[in-house]
Amino acid sequence: MSIETIQGVPVSRGALSPEEQAALLTDLRAVAQAAPPFSPMTGWGKPMSVRITAAGRFCWFSDRRGYRYIEAHPETGQPFPPIPEAALRVWRTFETRADPDCCLINHYREGARMGLHQDRDEADFSFPVVSLSLGDPGLFRIGGTERKSPTRSFWLHSGDAMALTGETRLAFHGIDRIKFGETALLAGGGRLNLTLRRVAKAD
Numbered sequence: 001m002s003i004e005t006i007q008g009v010p011v012s013r014g015a016l017s018p019e020e021q022a023a024l025l026t027d028l029r030a031v032a033q034a035a036p037p038f039s040p041m042t043g044w045g046k047p048m049s050v051r052i053t054a055a056g057r058f059c060w061f062s063d064r065r066g067y068r069y070i071e072a073h074p075e076t077g078q079p080f081p082p083i084p085e086a087a088l089r090v091w092r093t094f095e096t097r098a099d100p101d102c103c104l105i106n107h108y109r110e111g112a113r114m115g116l117h118q119d120r121d122e123a124d125f126s127f128p129v130v131s132l133s134l135g136d137p138g139l140f141r142i143g144g145t146e147r148k149s150p151t152r153s154f155w156l157h158s159g160d161a162m163a164l165t166g167e168t169r170l171a172f173h174g175i176d177r178i179k180f181g182e183t184a185l186l187a188g189g190g191r192l193n194l195t196l197r198r199v200a201k202a203d
């Protein structure tokens, strides 16, 4: 796997082959069966346009009480299933000190987007946030550590992996839009994004 720098962000284009993507998708369907995707509420009480679920110990959650990580599914009360091996392999190409304890799975359907935000609810920012894209292309936007910092953007394609690490670990970022229906990987169209994180301090 080779890592290039795009707009200051380490990116591994085609980190997973089409065959590996299809195999991972099978694992992710099993995750979604055990831990059904849900739409978290924003701070303003509006549901987010993405649907999310997770694998690993933690899942990010949001409601009127604010943002936090949870260890049981909000509807089933069950723990989240283990992180698929292919996703762990991708993480290890960026970080080898410890494995992630959270794999957040975002599903972007037609018209879904994600506003500029920071990932800052984790215990140790020396660990990266590694993200893996599947399905339709997503236009990723990234700025600096202030909301008003200038931003730049680039497309993430199916199988691409990237990391928010070092200077960009706390950068504001989001997804402007997806090219819905461009790929056939997901039966109903759309984009899946896995973000792998280390939420608790590594021992």
Ligand SMILES: O=C(O)CCC(=O)C(=O)O
Residues within 6 Å of the ligand: 104, 106, 114, 119, 131, 138, 140, 173, 174, 175, 193, 195
């Ligand atoms: O979908 C993406 O590529 C970004 C997702 C993201 O930033 C997040 O889940 O925190």
Ligand SMILES: [Mn+2]
Residues within 6 Å of the ligand: 117, 118, 119, 173
């Ligand atoms: Mn994020």
